[in-house]
Amino acid sequence: MRVLITGAAGQLGSDLRRLFPEALAPDRRQLSVTDPKAVEAAVRRCDVVLNCAAYNAVDAAERDPGLALAVNADGAANVALACRRAGARLIHFSTNYVFDGSGDRPFSERDRPRPLGAYARSKLEGERRVLEILPEALVVRSSGLFGAVGSAVKGGSFPERMVRRALAGERLRVVADQRLNPTYTADLAAAVADLLGGTLSGVVHLVAEGCCSYWELAVEALRLAGLEVPVEPLTTPELGAAAPRPLNGCLTSERLPPLRSWRAGLAAWWTAWREQEPTAVSGRS
């Protein structure tokens, strides 16, 4: 099976690359999904495409919604079209941010998306275009991804940023009213690998079991790192971010079982990250 991973240098792409060492795994400079001809040439050689390419700068997308749409919607459509032409299976990734975060129960595949910001709208449009072009595609929505290789556009994964800031002696202030299923990308990648050969199509939610606030996630990351540092809880208005975000970003699935708990995933992340960055944490924990 010949596998193509787009956006392969990102958090999820890096973990998928580890699982599929033989895969074609270009980073953005080697293959931009916004270039239809290059996408078609790359996909032509493959049986399966894992589209991890995304513009994930949620706040910056408010200032430049066109760029978010170009990558997350037009780029996704380019990949879907190339897969249709090549007869390749496509697994495309999307986000819990397609929901408006109202209510207090987790959103399932049956709930109606209502994106609040430019990033979220671009991701929903990407889902719609992918499934319109290639109804056999699988769109995997996840939430709060963190990996041993962090997201470059965000300056590392969320737990990594918390640990680094605590180690640097910075004051930590984190939103406590936005909830999510923090999902370890290595766990998501392993579950996706199991879906590759199947025929599951349409939208599925695939997240860690359990839901918590960013504040709880920060506190648990620091606990694992052995750092006794106070974390000040903030409200979303106090944080004053440019993009609106769902307060209830929790997902559930009617189609797939959840991954292991977010706490277990975070503990595994800590072990992997500590091994990868021994100098950052030397003398700690």
Ligand SMILES: NC(=O)c1ccc[n+]([C@@H]2O[C@H](COP(=O)([O-])OP(=O)(O)OC[C@H]3O[C@@H](n4cnc5c(N)ncnc54)[C@H](OP(=O)(O)O)[C@@H]3O)[C@@H](O)[C@H]2O)c1
């Ligand atoms: N991060 C989260 O919390 C989260 C939550 C739910 C769902 N998701 C979704 O999960 C998927 C994977 O996210 P992630 O956290 O792994 O993101 P990530 O770490 O930001 O990785 C995305 C990758 O896509 C690359 N990219 C950007 N524009 C591209 C283009 N035009 N062509 C090809 N590659 C391009 C980026 O390269 P550069 O860094 O060089 O720009 C980056 O390596 C995305 O679909 C995302 O929307 C993420």
